Amino acid sequence: MTSKVFTPRLNVVIAAIFLTALARLIPHWPNFTPVAAVALFGGVYISKRWLAFVIPVIAMVLGDLFIGFHPYILAVYGSLLLTVCIGFLVRLKPGVFSVIGGSLLSSLLFFLITNFSMWMGNPNFTQDFAGLVQCYTVAIPFFNNGILGDLFYNGVLFGSFYLVQSYIPVLQKSR
Numbered sequence: 001m002t003s004k005v006f007t008p009r010l011n012v013v014i015a016a017i018f019l020t021a022l023a024r025l026i027p028h029w030p031n032f033t034p035v036a037a038v039a040l041f042g043g044v045y046i047s048k049r050w051l052a053f054v055i056p057v058i059a060m061v062l063g064d065l066f067i068g069f070h071p072y073i074l075a076v077y078g079s080l081l082l083t084v085c086i087g088f089l090v091r092l093k094p095g096v097f098s099v100i101g102g103s104l105l106s107s108l109l110f111f112l113i114t115n116f117s118m119w120m121g122n123p124n125f126t127q128d129f130a131g132l133v134q135c136y137t138v139a140i141p142f143f144n145n146g147i148l149g150d151l152f153y154n155g156v157l158f159g160s161f162y163l164v165q166s167y168i169p170v171l172q173k174s175r
Contacts, residue, residue: 005048005051008170008171009045009170009171009172009173010046010047010051012161012164012171013041013042013045013046013161014046014055016041016157016160016161017038017041017042017055017056017059018059018062020034020037020038020041020153020156020157021034021038021056021059021060021062021063022063023153024063024067025063025066025067028149029145029149030141030142030145031142031143031145031146031149032145032146032148032149032152033146033149033153034149034153034157035060035076035079035080035110036079036080036083036103036106036107036110036146036150036153036154037103037149037150037153037154037156037157038056038059038060038153038157039056039080039081039083039084039087039106040083040084040086040087040090040099040102040103040106040150040154041087041154041157041158041161042055042056042084042087043083043084043085043086043087043088043090043091044087044088044090044091044094044099044102044158045091045161049088052084052087052088053081053084056080056084057077057080057081060076060077060080072114072117072118074117075113075114075116075117075118076110076114078113079106079109079110079113079114082106082109082113083102083106083109083110086102086105086106086109087102089102090102099154099158100151100154102154103150103151103154104147104150104151106150107143107146107147107150110146111136111139111142111143111146112136115135115136115139116132116135118135118139119131119132119135119136122135
């Protein structure tokens with residue numbers, strides 16, 4: 001009996017997410033990671049919505065078991081879940097420009113959410129608008145790396161899957 005949920009296509013998508021998430025464990029520039037890419041890719045290619053949320057989170061948790069958890073982890077995971085939702089939107093009209101747009105939007109949301117979380121209650125920043133602006137300002141170099149990392153890993157994930165599908169017909173979405 002074959003699984004109706006775990007098709008060959010879904011198995012390859014899940015494997016790609018987990019393999020890409022492993023890149024968090026190798027040395028990299030700050031914020032040049034596949035975090036948003038695995039969430040966007042999952043949102044686009046995992047048709048069961050609940051699985052589209054669960055698989056990227058599991059991949060992240062497994063990595064965080066080695067990297068370590070931090071006080072801002074809920075903001076990171078919240079950003080990850082929102083990026084899955086962006087993937088649902090990209091799925092409606094998939095293509096290079098929608099993936100790039102989804103990647104840039106997820107980078108922006110990650111930056112805004114995680115740095116807002118960093119600012120809240122942090123004694124290094126005044127708890128007013130000036131402190132919030134200062135927090136965002138000092139985080140700009142990380143934002144630049146985040147954008148580059150998201151575009152890079154989305155390019156690798158989406159581009160590789162597109163090529164693999166063209167050579168292995170069973171991985172193409174059934175109409």
